[in-house]
Amino acid sequence: MAAADPNASLFVRPLGAVEKNPTALKLIVGGKLRELRVAAGLDPVDVDSKLGFSQSKTSRIELGRHGCKQVDALALLHLYGVDGEERVAEFLRLVDQSRRPDWWRSFSDVLSDFFTPLVALEGAAERIRTYEPFYVPGLLQTPDYTRAVIQAGPGHLLEHEVTRRVELRQERQRQLDQPDAPRLWAVIDESVLLRVVGGRDVMYAQLEHLLAMMERPRVTLQIAPLDVTAAVGVGTGVTYLRFALGDLKDAVYIEHLTDSTFTQKPQGVEQYRNMLDRLGACALTPAQSIAALRERMQTL
Known part of the structure:
Protein backbone atom coordinates (compact mmCIF):
# COMPACT_ATOMS: atom_id res chain seq x y z
CA MET A 1 0.00 0.00 0.00
CA PRO A 101 -15.30 40.17 9.71
CA ASP A 102 -18.58 38.99 8.18
CA TRP A 103 -20.38 41.54 5.99
CA TRP A 104 -23.54 41.29 8.08
CA ARG A 105 -21.85 42.46 11.26
CA SER A 106 -22.29 46.04 10.08
CA PHE A 107 -26.04 45.40 10.51
CA SER A 108 -25.75 44.13 14.08
CA ASP A 109 -27.90 47.04 15.24
CA VAL A 110 -30.96 45.54 13.52
CA LEU A 111 -30.03 41.88 13.06
CA SER A 112 -31.77 39.62 15.56
CA ASP A 113 -29.73 36.82 17.10
CA PHE A 114 -32.24 34.22 15.95
CA PHE A 115 -31.98 35.44 12.34
CA THR A 116 -28.17 35.50 12.25
CA PRO A 117 -27.54 31.81 11.37
CA LEU A 118 -29.50 32.11 8.12
CA VAL A 119 -28.00 35.45 7.10
CA ALA A 120 -24.50 34.22 7.97
CA LEU A 121 -24.63 31.06 5.88
CA GLU A 122 -27.05 31.54 2.96
CA GLY A 123 -24.37 33.14 0.77
CA ALA A 124 -22.18 30.05 1.15
CA ALA A 125 -24.91 27.65 0.04
CA GLU A 126 -24.86 25.92 -3.33
CA ARG A 127 -28.67 25.82 -3.31
CA ILE A 128 -31.33 27.60 -1.26
CA ARG A 129 -34.78 26.01 -1.11
CA THR A 130 -37.52 27.92 0.66
CA TYR A 131 -41.25 27.80 1.26
CA GLU A 132 -43.21 30.83 2.42
CA PRO A 133 -46.87 30.67 3.50
CA PHE A 134 -47.44 34.37 4.30
CA TYR A 135 -45.11 36.64 2.35
CA VAL A 136 -42.86 36.68 -0.70
CA PRO A 137 -39.49 35.20 0.35
CA GLY A 138 -37.06 37.86 1.55
CA LEU A 139 -34.56 37.20 -1.23
CA LEU A 140 -37.26 38.01 -3.81
CA GLN A 141 -38.83 41.07 -2.20
CA THR A 142 -38.78 44.62 -3.57
CA PRO A 143 -37.66 47.35 -1.13
CA ASP A 144 -41.21 48.77 -0.88
CA TYR A 145 -42.69 45.35 -0.19
CA THR A 146 -40.00 44.70 2.43
CA ARG A 147 -40.76 48.00 4.12
CA ALA A 148 -44.48 47.18 4.26
CA VAL A 149 -43.80 43.73 5.74
CA ILE A 150 -41.47 45.14 8.40
CA GLN A 151 -43.86 47.93 9.35
CA ALA A 152 -46.67 45.40 9.76
CA GLY A 153 -44.58 43.23 12.05
CA PRO A 154 -44.63 43.07 15.86
CA GLY A 155 -43.40 46.00 17.91
CA HIS A 156 -42.95 49.66 17.03
CA LEU A 157 -39.87 50.51 15.00
CA LEU A 158 -38.43 53.95 14.37
CA GLU A 159 -38.12 55.00 10.74
CA HIS A 160 -34.33 54.60 10.66
CA GLU A 161 -34.68 51.08 12.08
CA VAL A 162 -37.10 50.16 9.31
CA THR A 163 -34.73 51.60 6.72
CA ARG A 164 -31.80 49.64 8.11
CA ARG A 165 -33.79 46.41 7.95
CA VAL A 166 -34.71 47.13 4.34
CA GLU A 167 -31.02 47.75 3.55
CA LEU A 168 -30.08 44.46 5.21
CA ARG A 169 -32.53 42.56 3.05
CA GLN A 170 -31.24 44.27 -0.09
CA GLU A 171 -27.68 43.37 0.87
CA ARG A 172 -28.73 39.73 1.25
CA GLN A 173 -30.27 39.86 -2.21
CA ARG A 174 -27.01 41.11 -3.75
CA GLN A 175 -25.51 37.71 -3.03
CA LEU A 176 -27.69 36.38 -5.86
CA ASP A 177 -25.81 38.65 -8.28
CA GLN A 178 -22.43 37.05 -7.61
CA PRO A 179 -20.85 34.70 -10.20
CA ASP A 180 -20.93 31.82 -7.70
CA ALA A 181 -24.38 32.73 -6.34
CA PRO A 182 -26.57 30.02 -4.83
CA ARG A 183 -29.38 28.54 -6.89
CA LEU A 184 -32.65 29.74 -5.40
CA TRP A 185 -35.74 27.52 -5.56
CA ALA A 186 -38.79 29.03 -3.88
CA VAL A 187 -42.33 27.78 -3.38
CA ILE A 188 -44.88 30.43 -2.44
CA ASP A 189 -48.30 29.68 -1.02
CA GLU A 190 -51.13 30.84 -3.28
CA SER A 191 -52.47 33.01 -0.46
CA VAL A 192 -49.36 35.21 -0.74
CA LEU A 193 -50.59 36.42 -4.11
CA LEU A 194 -54.00 37.26 -2.67
CA ARG A 195 -52.60 39.16 0.30
CA VAL A 196 -52.13 42.78 -0.81
CA VAL A 197 -49.11 44.04 1.11
CA GLY A 198 -48.37 47.77 1.07
CA GLY A 199 -51.26 48.64 -1.24
CA ARG A 200 -52.05 47.86 -4.86
CA ASP A 201 -49.06 49.64 -6.43
CA VAL A 202 -46.54 47.99 -4.11
CA MET A 203 -48.06 44.57 -4.67
CA TYR A 204 -48.23 45.00 -8.44
CA ALA A 205 -44.55 46.00 -8.56
CA GLN A 206 -43.70 43.02 -6.37
CA LEU A 207 -45.41 40.58 -8.75
CA GLU A 208 -43.60 42.23 -11.68
CA HIS A 209 -40.33 41.70 -9.82
CA LEU A 210 -41.10 38.02 -9.32
CA LEU A 211 -41.63 37.62 -13.06
CA ALA A 212 -38.32 39.36 -13.73
CA MET A 213 -36.47 37.18 -11.21
CA MET A 214 -37.90 34.05 -12.85
CA GLU A 215 -36.02 34.97 -16.02
CA ARG A 216 -32.76 34.33 -14.20
CA PRO A 217 -31.34 30.87 -14.89
CA ARG A 218 -30.48 30.32 -11.22
CA VAL A 219 -33.92 31.20 -9.85
CA THR A 220 -36.92 28.85 -9.83
CA LEU A 221 -40.31 29.87 -8.47
CA GLN A 222 -43.45 27.77 -8.02
CA ILE A 223 -46.87 28.71 -6.67
CA ALA A 224 -48.49 26.13 -4.39
CA PRO A 225 -52.32 26.10 -4.58
CA LEU A 226 -54.15 26.16 -1.26
CA ASP A 227 -55.24 22.53 -1.50
CA VAL A 228 -51.61 21.47 -2.04
CA THR A 229 -50.25 23.19 1.07
CA ALA A 230 -53.20 21.86 3.09
CA ALA A 231 -52.45 18.32 1.94
CA VAL A 232 -48.70 18.49 2.53
CA GLY A 233 -49.25 20.06 5.94
CA VAL A 234 -46.31 22.45 6.00
CA GLY A 235 -47.69 24.86 8.58
CA THR A 236 -44.76 27.29 8.62
CA GLY A 237 -42.07 28.80 6.47
CA VAL A 238 -38.83 26.90 6.06
CA THR A 239 -35.49 27.53 4.37
CA TYR A 240 -33.16 24.69 3.45
CA LEU A 241 -29.49 25.38 2.73
CA ARG A 242 -27.71 22.84 0.57
CA PHE A 243 -23.91 23.06 0.64
CA ALA A 244 -21.79 21.58 -2.11
CA LEU A 245 -19.06 20.51 0.29
CA GLY A 246 -18.90 17.41 2.42
CA ASP A 247 -17.11 19.53 5.02
CA LEU A 248 -20.25 21.58 5.65
CA LYS A 249 -23.52 19.93 6.63
CA ASP A 250 -26.82 21.00 5.06
CA ALA A 251 -29.02 23.11 7.31
CA VAL A 252 -32.65 24.01 7.90
CA TYR A 253 -33.96 27.32 9.24
CA ILE A 254 -37.52 27.72 10.54
CA GLU A 255 -38.53 31.20 11.67
CA HIS A 256 -41.16 31.80 14.35
CA LEU A 257 -42.60 35.07 15.62
CA THR A 258 -39.86 35.89 18.14
CA ASP A 259 -37.27 33.16 17.61
CA SER A 260 -36.20 30.46 15.19
CA THR A 261 -34.99 26.90 14.84
CA PHE A 262 -31.71 26.31 13.02
CA THR A 263 -30.47 22.76 12.75
CA GLN A 264 -27.88 20.73 10.89
CA LYS A 265 -28.93 17.42 12.45
CA PRO A 266 -29.30 14.98 9.54
CA GLN A 267 -32.65 13.52 10.65
CA GLY A 268 -34.37 16.89 10.98
CA VAL A 269 -32.83 18.21 7.77
CA GLU A 270 -33.96 15.16 5.84
CA GLN A 271 -37.57 15.52 7.03
CA TYR A 272 -37.80 19.09 5.77
CA ARG A 273 -36.04 18.23 2.53
CA ASN A 274 -38.64 15.53 1.89
CA MET A 275 -41.42 17.99 2.67
CA LEU A 276 -40.00 20.49 0.17
CA ASP A 277 -39.70 17.70 -2.40
CA ARG A 278 -43.42 16.91 -1.98
CA LEU A 279 -44.34 20.57 -2.27
CA GLY A 280 -42.31 20.99 -5.45
CA ALA A 281 -43.88 17.90 -6.99
CA CYS A 282 -47.44 19.08 -6.26
CA ALA A 283 -47.09 22.84 -6.85
CA LEU A 284 -47.66 24.57 -10.17
CA THR A 285 -44.82 24.26 -12.63
CA PRO A 286 -42.71 27.40 -13.22
CA ALA A 287 -44.59 28.03 -16.48
CA GLN A 288 -47.95 27.62 -14.75
CA SER A 289 -46.71 29.87 -11.92
CA ILE A 290 -45.86 32.61 -14.42
CA ALA A 291 -49.41 32.39 -15.76
CA ALA A 292 -50.79 32.57 -12.20
CA LEU A 293 -48.73 35.68 -11.45
CA ARG A 294 -49.89 37.42 -14.61
CA GLU A 295 -53.49 36.51 -13.92
CA ARG A 296 -53.24 37.94 -10.42
CA MET A 297 -51.72 41.16 -11.75
CA GLN A 298 -54.73 41.63 -14.03
CA THR A 299 -57.08 41.48 -11.05
CA LEU A 300 -55.23 43.96 -8.85
Whole structure:
Protein backbone atom coordinates (compact mmCIF):
# COMPACT_ATOMS: atom_id res chain seq x y z
CA MET A 1 0.00 0.00 0.00
CA ALA A 2 1.35 3.43 -0.93
CA ALA A 3 2.08 5.81 1.92
CA ALA A 4 -0.39 8.63 2.45
CA ASP A 5 0.66 11.96 0.97
CA PRO A 6 1.69 14.13 3.95
CA ASN A 7 0.73 17.21 1.95
CA ALA A 8 -2.73 15.97 0.87
CA SER A 9 -5.47 18.50 1.52
CA LEU A 10 -7.51 18.11 4.70
CA PHE A 11 -10.50 19.73 3.00
CA VAL A 12 -12.84 19.11 0.11
CA ARG A 13 -11.82 21.35 -2.78
CA PRO A 14 -12.69 23.69 -4.38
CA LEU A 15 -14.41 25.71 -1.66
CA GLY A 16 -16.02 28.20 -4.05
CA ALA A 17 -18.32 30.75 -2.35
CA VAL A 18 -17.53 29.22 1.04
CA GLU A 19 -14.02 30.65 0.87
CA LYS A 20 -15.51 34.16 1.15
CA ASN A 21 -17.76 33.29 4.08
CA PRO A 22 -16.03 33.51 7.49
CA THR A 23 -18.92 31.87 9.36
CA ALA A 24 -18.91 28.87 7.03
CA LEU A 25 -15.13 28.60 7.31
CA LYS A 26 -15.35 28.58 11.11
CA LEU A 27 -17.75 25.63 10.89
CA ILE A 28 -15.50 23.81 8.42
CA VAL A 29 -12.35 24.41 10.44
CA GLY A 30 -14.13 23.38 13.64
CA GLY A 31 -15.59 20.26 12.04
CA LYS A 32 -12.20 19.18 10.71
CA LEU A 33 -10.59 19.71 14.10
CA ARG A 34 -13.31 17.57 15.65
CA GLU A 35 -12.61 14.78 13.13
CA LEU A 36 -8.89 14.96 13.87
CA ARG A 37 -9.49 14.88 17.61
CA VAL A 38 -11.76 11.85 17.39
CA ALA A 39 -9.23 10.09 15.15
CA ALA A 40 -6.58 10.82 17.78
CA GLY A 41 -8.76 9.20 20.47
CA LEU A 42 -9.03 12.33 22.61
CA ASP A 43 -11.95 13.96 24.43
CA PRO A 44 -12.43 17.75 24.40
CA VAL A 45 -11.63 17.85 28.12
CA ASP A 46 -8.34 16.04 27.44
CA VAL A 47 -7.40 18.60 24.79
CA ASP A 48 -8.27 21.56 27.02
CA SER A 49 -6.09 20.10 29.74
CA LYS A 50 -3.11 19.18 27.54
CA LEU A 51 -3.00 22.56 25.80
CA GLY A 52 -3.91 24.72 28.80
CA PHE A 53 -7.13 25.93 27.20
CA SER A 54 -9.96 27.40 29.22
CA GLN A 55 -12.86 25.08 29.98
CA SER A 56 -14.87 24.07 26.87
CA LYS A 57 -12.64 26.09 24.52
CA THR A 58 -12.03 23.06 22.31
CA SER A 59 -15.77 22.38 22.03
CA ARG A 60 -16.52 26.01 21.18
CA ILE A 61 -13.89 25.99 18.43
CA GLU A 62 -15.25 22.73 17.01
CA LEU A 63 -18.80 24.12 16.94
CA GLY A 64 -17.65 27.25 15.11
CA ARG A 65 -18.72 29.46 18.02
CA HIS A 66 -15.19 30.53 18.89
CA GLY A 67 -12.72 31.85 16.34
CA CYS A 68 -9.61 29.73 16.22
CA LYS A 69 -6.33 31.62 16.53
CA GLN A 70 -3.39 30.46 14.43
CA VAL A 71 -1.34 29.63 17.51
CA ASP A 72 -4.18 27.45 18.81
CA ALA A 73 -4.61 25.79 15.41
CA LEU A 74 -0.89 24.94 15.31
CA ALA A 75 -1.05 23.45 18.80
CA LEU A 76 -4.12 21.39 17.91
CA LEU A 77 -2.64 20.09 14.65
CA HIS A 78 0.57 19.10 16.43
CA LEU A 79 -1.39 17.33 19.19
CA TYR A 80 -3.41 15.43 16.57
CA GLY A 81 -0.31 14.36 14.67
CA VAL A 82 -0.97 16.38 11.52
CA ASP A 83 2.22 17.08 9.59
CA GLY A 84 3.15 18.07 6.07
CA GLU A 85 4.11 21.65 5.37
CA GLU A 86 1.44 22.21 2.72
CA ARG A 87 -1.36 20.69 4.80
CA VAL A 88 -0.51 22.84 7.81
CA ALA A 89 -0.12 25.97 5.66
CA GLU A 90 -3.48 25.38 3.98
CA PHE A 91 -5.18 24.86 7.33
CA LEU A 92 -3.69 28.04 8.75
CA ARG A 93 -4.72 29.96 5.64
CA LEU A 94 -8.36 28.94 6.16
CA VAL A 95 -8.10 29.74 9.87
CA ASP A 96 -6.91 33.22 8.94
CA GLN A 97 -9.77 33.67 6.44
CA SER A 98 -12.30 32.47 9.01
CA ARG A 99 -11.30 35.33 11.31
CA ARG A 100 -12.23 38.08 8.85
CA PRO A 101 -15.30 40.17 9.71
CA ASP A 102 -18.58 38.99 8.18
CA TRP A 103 -20.38 41.54 5.99
CA TRP A 104 -23.54 41.29 8.08
CA ARG A 105 -21.85 42.46 11.26
CA SER A 106 -22.29 46.04 10.08
CA PHE A 107 -26.04 45.40 10.51
CA SER A 108 -25.75 44.13 14.08
CA ASP A 109 -27.90 47.04 15.24
CA VAL A 110 -30.96 45.54 13.52
CA LEU A 111 -30.03 41.88 13.06
CA SER A 112 -31.77 39.62 15.56
CA ASP A 113 -29.73 36.82 17.10
CA PHE A 114 -32.24 34.22 15.95
CA PHE A 115 -31.98 35.44 12.34
CA THR A 116 -28.17 35.50 12.25
CA PRO A 117 -27.54 31.81 11.37
CA LEU A 118 -29.50 32.11 8.12
CA VAL A 119 -28.00 35.45 7.10
CA ALA A 120 -24.50 34.22 7.97
CA LEU A 121 -24.63 31.06 5.88
CA GLU A 122 -27.05 31.54 2.96
CA GLY A 123 -24.37 33.14 0.77
CA ALA A 124 -22.18 30.05 1.15
CA ALA A 125 -24.91 27.65 0.04
CA GLU A 126 -24.86 25.92 -3.33
CA ARG A 127 -28.67 25.82 -3.31
CA ILE A 128 -31.33 27.60 -1.26
CA ARG A 129 -34.78 26.01 -1.11
CA THR A 130 -37.52 27.92 0.66
CA TYR A 131 -41.25 27.80 1.26
CA GLU A 132 -43.21 30.83 2.42
CA PRO A 133 -46.87 30.67 3.50
CA PHE A 134 -47.44 34.37 4.30
CA TYR A 135 -45.11 36.64 2.35
CA VAL A 136 -42.86 36.68 -0.70
CA PRO A 137 -39.49 35.20 0.35
CA GLY A 138 -37.06 37.86 1.55
CA LEU A 139 -34.56 37.20 -1.23
CA LEU A 140 -37.26 38.01 -3.81
CA GLN A 141 -38.83 41.07 -2.20
CA THR A 142 -38.78 44.62 -3.57
CA PRO A 143 -37.66 47.35 -1.13
CA ASP A 144 -41.21 48.77 -0.88
CA TYR A 145 -42.69 45.35 -0.19
CA THR A 146 -40.00 44.70 2.43
CA ARG A 147 -40.76 48.00 4.12
CA ALA A 148 -44.48 47.18 4.26
CA VAL A 149 -43.80 43.73 5.74
CA ILE A 150 -41.47 45.14 8.40
CA GLN A 151 -43.86 47.93 9.35
CA ALA A 152 -46.67 45.40 9.76
CA GLY A 153 -44.58 43.23 12.05
CA PRO A 154 -44.63 43.07 15.86
CA GLY A 155 -43.40 46.00 17.91
CA HIS A 156 -42.95 49.66 17.03
CA LEU A 157 -39.87 50.51 15.00
CA LEU A 158 -38.43 53.95 14.37
CA GLU A 159 -38.12 55.00 10.74
CA HIS A 160 -34.33 54.60 10.66
CA GLU A 161 -34.68 51.08 12.08
CA VAL A 162 -37.10 50.16 9.31
CA THR A 163 -34.73 51.60 6.72
CA ARG A 164 -31.80 49.64 8.11
CA ARG A 165 -33.79 46.41 7.95
CA VAL A 166 -34.71 47.13 4.34
CA GLU A 167 -31.02 47.75 3.55
CA LEU A 168 -30.08 44.46 5.21
CA ARG A 169 -32.53 42.56 3.05
CA GLN A 170 -31.24 44.27 -0.09
CA GLU A 171 -27.68 43.37 0.87
CA ARG A 172 -28.73 39.73 1.25
CA GLN A 173 -30.27 39.86 -2.21
CA ARG A 174 -27.01 41.11 -3.75
CA GLN A 175 -25.51 37.71 -3.03
CA LEU A 176 -27.69 36.38 -5.86
CA ASP A 177 -25.81 38.65 -8.28
CA GLN A 178 -22.43 37.05 -7.61
CA PRO A 179 -20.85 34.70 -10.20
CA ASP A 180 -20.93 31.82 -7.70
CA ALA A 181 -24.38 32.73 -6.34
CA PRO A 182 -26.57 30.02 -4.83
CA ARG A 183 -29.38 28.54 -6.89
CA LEU A 184 -32.65 29.74 -5.40
CA TRP A 185 -35.74 27.52 -5.56
CA ALA A 186 -38.79 29.03 -3.88
CA VAL A 187 -42.33 27.78 -3.38
CA ILE A 188 -44.88 30.43 -2.44
CA ASP A 189 -48.30 29.68 -1.02
CA GLU A 190 -51.13 30.84 -3.28
CA SER A 191 -52.47 33.01 -0.46
CA VAL A 192 -49.36 35.21 -0.74
CA LEU A 193 -50.59 36.42 -4.11
CA LEU A 194 -54.00 37.26 -2.67
CA ARG A 195 -52.60 39.16 0.30
CA VAL A 196 -52.13 42.78 -0.81
CA VAL A 197 -49.11 44.04 1.11
CA GLY A 198 -48.37 47.77 1.07
CA GLY A 199 -51.26 48.64 -1.24
CA ARG A 200 -52.05 47.86 -4.86
CA ASP A 201 -49.06 49.64 -6.43
CA VAL A 202 -46.54 47.99 -4.11
CA MET A 203 -48.06 44.57 -4.67
CA TYR A 204 -48.23 45.00 -8.44
CA ALA A 205 -44.55 46.00 -8.56
CA GLN A 206 -43.70 43.02 -6.37
CA LEU A 207 -45.41 40.58 -8.75
CA GLU A 208 -43.60 42.23 -11.68
CA HIS A 209 -40.33 41.70 -9.82
CA LEU A 210 -41.10 38.02 -9.32
CA LEU A 211 -41.63 37.62 -13.06
CA ALA A 212 -38.32 39.36 -13.73
CA MET A 213 -36.47 37.18 -11.21
CA MET A 214 -37.90 34.05 -12.85
CA GLU A 215 -36.02 34.97 -16.02
CA ARG A 216 -32.76 34.33 -14.20
CA PRO A 217 -31.34 30.87 -14.89
CA ARG A 218 -30.48 30.32 -11.22
CA VAL A 219 -33.92 31.20 -9.85
CA THR A 220 -36.92 28.85 -9.83
CA LEU A 221 -40.31 29.87 -8.47
CA GLN A 222 -43.45 27.77 -8.02
CA ILE A 223 -46.87 28.71 -6.67
CA ALA A 224 -48.49 26.13 -4.39
CA PRO A 225 -52.32 26.10 -4.58
CA LEU A 226 -54.15 26.16 -1.26
CA ASP A 227 -55.24 22.53 -1.50
CA VAL A 228 -51.61 21.47 -2.04
CA THR A 229 -50.25 23.19 1.07
CA ALA A 230 -53.20 21.86 3.09
CA ALA A 231 -52.45 18.32 1.94
CA VAL A 232 -48.70 18.49 2.53
CA GLY A 233 -49.25 20.06 5.94
CA VAL A 234 -46.31 22.45 6.00
CA GLY A 235 -47.69 24.86 8.58
CA THR A 236 -44.76 27.29 8.62
CA GLY A 237 -42.07 28.80 6.47
CA VAL A 238 -38.83 26.90 6.06
CA THR A 239 -35.49 27.53 4.37
CA TYR A 240 -33.16 24.69 3.45
CA LEU A 241 -29.49 25.38 2.73
CA ARG A 242 -27.71 22.84 0.57
CA PHE A 243 -23.91 23.06 0.64
CA ALA A 244 -21.79 21.58 -2.11
CA LEU A 245 -19.06 20.51 0.29
CA GLY A 246 -18.90 17.41 2.42
CA ASP A 247 -17.11 19.53 5.02
CA LEU A 248 -20.25 21.58 5.65
CA LYS A 249 -23.52 19.93 6.63
CA ASP A 250 -26.82 21.00 5.06
CA ALA A 251 -29.02 23.11 7.31
CA VAL A 252 -32.65 24.01 7.90
CA TYR A 253 -33.96 27.32 9.24
CA ILE A 254 -37.52 27.72 10.54
CA GLU A 255 -38.53 31.20 11.67
CA HIS A 256 -41.16 31.80 14.35
CA LEU A 257 -42.60 35.07 15.62
CA THR A 258 -39.86 35.89 18.14
CA ASP A 259 -37.27 33.16 17.61
CA SER A 260 -36.20 30.46 15.19
CA THR A 261 -34.99 26.90 14.84
CA PHE A 262 -31.71 26.31 13.02
CA THR A 263 -30.47 22.76 12.75
CA GLN A 264 -27.88 20.73 10.89
CA LYS A 265 -28.93 17.42 12.45
CA PRO A 266 -29.30 14.98 9.54
CA GLN A 267 -32.65 13.52 10.65
CA GLY A 268 -34.37 16.89 10.98
CA VAL A 269 -32.83 18.21 7.77
CA GLU A 270 -33.96 15.16 5.84
CA GLN A 271 -37.57 15.52 7.03
CA TYR A 272 -37.80 19.09 5.77
CA ARG A 273 -36.04 18.23 2.53
CA ASN A 274 -38.64 15.53 1.89
CA MET A 275 -41.42 17.99 2.67
CA LEU A 276 -40.00 20.49 0.17
CA ASP A 277 -39.70 17.70 -2.40
CA ARG A 278 -43.42 16.91 -1.98
CA LEU A 279 -44.34 20.57 -2.27
CA GLY A 280 -42.31 20.99 -5.45
CA ALA A 281 -43.88 17.90 -6.99
CA CYS A 282 -47.44 19.08 -6.26
CA ALA A 283 -47.09 22.84 -6.85
CA LEU A 284 -47.66 24.57 -10.17
CA THR A 285 -44.82 24.26 -12.63
CA PRO A 286 -42.71 27.40 -13.22
CA ALA A 287 -44.59 28.03 -16.48
CA GLN A 288 -47.95 27.62 -14.75
CA SER A 289 -46.71 29.87 -11.92
CA ILE A 290 -45.86 32.61 -14.42
CA ALA A 291 -49.41 32.39 -15.76
CA ALA A 292 -50.79 32.57 -12.20
CA LEU A 293 -48.73 35.68 -11.45
CA ARG A 294 -49.89 37.42 -14.61
CA GLU A 295 -53.49 36.51 -13.92
CA ARG A 296 -53.24 37.94 -10.42
CA MET A 297 -51.72 41.16 -11.75
CA GLN A 298 -54.73 41.63 -14.03
CA THR A 299 -57.08 41.48 -11.05
CA LEU A 300 -55.23 43.96 -8.85
